[in-house]
Every structure is written in structure tokens, then in C-alpha cells.
Amino acid sequence: MKFDKVTVLGVGLIGASFALAIRKEGLCRHIAGTGRSEQNLAKARDLGIIDSYNLDPSASCIDSELIFLSTPVGTFEDLIKKCSTSFRKGAIVTDAGSVKGSLVYKIEGLLPSHVRYIGGHPIAGSDRSGIDSSNAGLFRDALCIITPTEKSDAEALQVVTDMWKSLGSKVLQMEPETHDRVYGAVSHLPHVIAFMLMNTVHDIDPSYLEFSGQGFKDLTRIASSSPELWRDICLLNKENLVPMLSLFQKHLELFRKYLNDSDSLSIEREFAEARKLRDGIGQN
Template sequence: MDGKYKGLKGYSSLYFEKIAILGVGLMGASFAKAVRKLGITAKICGYGRNETTLAWAKENTIIDCYDTTLSGLAKGADLIILATPVGTFEKLAVEISPFLKQGAIVTDVGSVKGSLVYTLEGLMPKGVHFVGAHPIAGKDQSGMKASSDILYKGALCIVTPTDNTDLTALETVKALWSAIGCSVKTLTPEKHDEIFSSISHLPHIAAYAMINVIAEISDTFFEYAGKGFKDTTRIAGSSPDIWSDICLLNKENITSHIGIYIEKLNAILTHIKNSSKDGLIKEFDNARALRKKMNDCLHSNIEDCIDNV
């Protein structure tokens, strides 16, 4: 890529003259702060719906410049990050593709891959490469004011190449997330969506549902909520726009997994109705043992965990 390399130990070729970020919210702004701290780019530019918000980001040195047009944002960009809700990716890719320069890399921070990766690959002009990425990081708060230059530090980042992925672009994206502080692993887009439907998407849906259940029983009960309830439902504070897109784009996996969840709830419901303490103990003991196994797994090799999913 063009420009004089400023230097980053261990990543001698990792430098971008211009990084363009579509969506300067929690994920996009945290990415901007992380790459600025590394010193691997000359310019970080942002794009979003709210010019006032973008101006604030520039004033607070999250970004160096912003543009309210995709043509202006894309001009001269070596790396383009899609950090808007995943439901907007395809439309943005269509609109930005005529302005992308040869050799540019387009990647993302979205938590749905599957067919979306193949769609985005197909929308890239010749000489421009898409590489899907999903850093497993976030907060229950949204927006750039909640962003942090260490949001991704120590996180797992899943990269989802296909048979058509350019190998140089792939290695660049992997090196980028490694430099930011992530542990980088590779999955097919299909396997990614199957896994994260169960361990991420379903829990978010359950948390949203739990809050709505309590409200339906009596919203006055919330004032009695303790740490356990707050911990269990923390992720219900996540962005509805982001999570509605995720549900619709990964609907086949999610509907299947919700069905299994309902079956497990019904099994517990049956044991309670039948006053079956043995049945309840069996269900709870099994869950506790699996929770311990998961905890042990998180402290070992993630690939071993994936092989057993």
C-alpha cells in the first residue's frame, strides 16, 4: 500500500494511507481508536447519518475527517470497514463499489456472515477484495461515546474466508486484528453463523424476552431485581437495530435454535408440573456440568471447542 511505513514491530507491511469507517458507533469508533494508537494509518475518515455526531468524532480526534458522501469517503481508501448494522451492508457495498480503488480491502465487524459474505464478495469491483471478520467484543452501551481503544484487546476475532478470498487480503486482515490485540481464528461463513446463532444470537433473544416477560407480569417487579437478574439480562441493553438485522439475516439457524430452547423450557416446565425433583435435578446437573466444561474450554484452545460444537 502507498505511503511511508511508520513502523509496527512484528507487522512490517501493515500500513494504510487512509482507512474509511462506515458507521462511527461503538464498534467503528473503537476500531478507529485502536488503529490510531498503533500508528498504522495516516488518515482515518468516517461516514454516518448524523453530521453533528461525525463532527464531534473529529473534534475529539476519533477520526481525522468525515464525509457524508460515499464517493468522498472511498476516494483513496486502502481499507474500508463496514461497522453499521449488518442489514445495511449490501446496500452500502452497492453504493460504494464504483468509488473503490484497485487493491483496496473491504472488511467488516458484523456478527452475521453466511450468505452475506458471498453477496458482498460478488459486489466488489475487479481488484478490490472483501474479507469477512467478526471481533467478539462489545458493550451493553452503544454509540461512539462508549468506545474504547482497548475494546478489542484480548478478544477473539473470527475471519471467514471463502474459496474466492484473495490470500494477501486475508493475511492483511488477520494481521490487522492480531495487531489490535485479538486472537484470530478462521471459520467458514456457514459454520460461523451456526455457532454464533447458538452462543450469541439466542442468548440476546432470551434476554430481550426475559425483560418483556417481567414487564408483562408486573413492571413494578424490576425495582427488586438483584445482581443475578441484572447479569442475566445485561445484553438486553444492546441496540435493537443491530439485533433485529442479525435475527433476520441468520433466521434459519436462529429459528432452529429457538425451537430447541423452547423444547428445553418445556421439559423443565413438565418436571415442575409433575413435581419431579429428580427430573429437575437431572436437567440442572447436566447444565451445570456443561457450564463448567464451557468455562474450561474458554481457557483452552478455542478450536477444540469449535470441533465439539
């Protein structure tokens, strides 16, 4: 499996790391990039991350066999609409979006019949963004979720699966709706909590943040993530996120009751159960 031309729509941390990875593995002859900042794209070209760039995403996609979407998920539909007439016959579109669900079906509906789409979500990244944080090994030993539907082309599914395996990822398939429930719980909810925890401590007293220890820094590391990116993720997965936030609030209210009642046994029980669950991650 080798592509003559790949287009990366969004040359940030994920897009640049993807370009570096497929180049390192010899999977592509030419990598084209597009994005909002010509300065960033020129830097990516000069660093050898991409071979060429165009500020017009449609022009960048001409003759590409593989198109990789790595912009904020809220931009996916507009990008597909802009680029669909430029996609060559048989081209494969895939992505790194953290939300699937209804978005997968919308993209399928927007694409011409001669273009194949396979949804993807590499579980890799950083709280930092931009090409300066990119690296070719970002996806190695990482999980990558593929979300095919009944309309998915079998050959395209195999190509995308093999590609991620070539980059060192462990590939699993999920239904788009299942993906959003799972990652709503283990990714989207924790990000919201980290963002809101930072704002809460600030509201208590901004000066307290200067006394942060490693525990607080570890817990809130993901609050350094892109606000634009996470805005789109939360809005597109609000169907799952809203009830999950309600359940989290229920746990907080229960804990507040234990504190008000000085119920030390219940507090310790809650902590012990959480510790047991945390220690069990990855043990199965």
C-alpha cells in the same frame, strides 16, 4: 503493514473503537468516517477518533486502502452498492458484522473485481453503543473470526489477519456458514432470550422490574443492546435461529412438565448438568 487512509463506515462503538485502536498502534496515517449523524461524526473528529468525515459514504471511501464496515449488518449491501464505484484498485473491504453466511457471498458478488473482501467478526463489544463507550483496547485479548471463501485474495486475507493481530486479537478462520451456526447458538439465541425475558417480566407485572437483583441484571444485560442492530442479525440468521429457538422451547416445555409433576430429581439433574457445562467453559 500501514495504511495511508482507512475509512470507517459507521462510527459507533465498534467503528470508533477500531479507529482508536489502529491509531494507537500506528497502522494508519488518515482515518475517515461516515455515518448518519453529522453531530456524531463531528464529535468523533473533535475527539480525535477520526481525522475527517463525510455524510456521503461513497465520497468518504475515495482513495482508502481499507474500508471497515461497522454499521448494522442489514445496511451492508446498500452501502457496498453506493460505494463500489469509489473503491480504489486493490482496496480491501472488511467488516465487524455478527452475521456472515450468505451475506459474505452477496458482498463478494457486489464488489468490483479490483476490490478484495475479507469477512470479519471481532468478538468484542458492549451492551452500550456510541462513541462515548468506545476505547482503543476493546479488541485486545478478544477473539476475531475471519471468514474467507474460495474467492478470497490471499494477500488481503494476510493483511486483515495481521491487522487484527496487531490490535491484540486472537484470529481464527471459519467458513461463513459455520460461523453463523456457532454464533447463532452462543450469541444470537441468548440475545433473543434476554430481550424476550425482559418483555415477559414486564407482562407479568411492570412494577416487578424495580425489584431486580444482580442476578436478573446480569442475565438481561444484553437486552440493553441496539434493537436495530439485533433486528438485522436475527433476520439474516433466521435459518439457524428458528430451529435453535424450537430446541430451546423444547427444553422449556420439558422443564414445565417436571414442575407440573413435582419431579425434583429431574429438575436437579437438569440444573446440575447446566452447572457442569457452565463451569467447563474455557477449561479445555
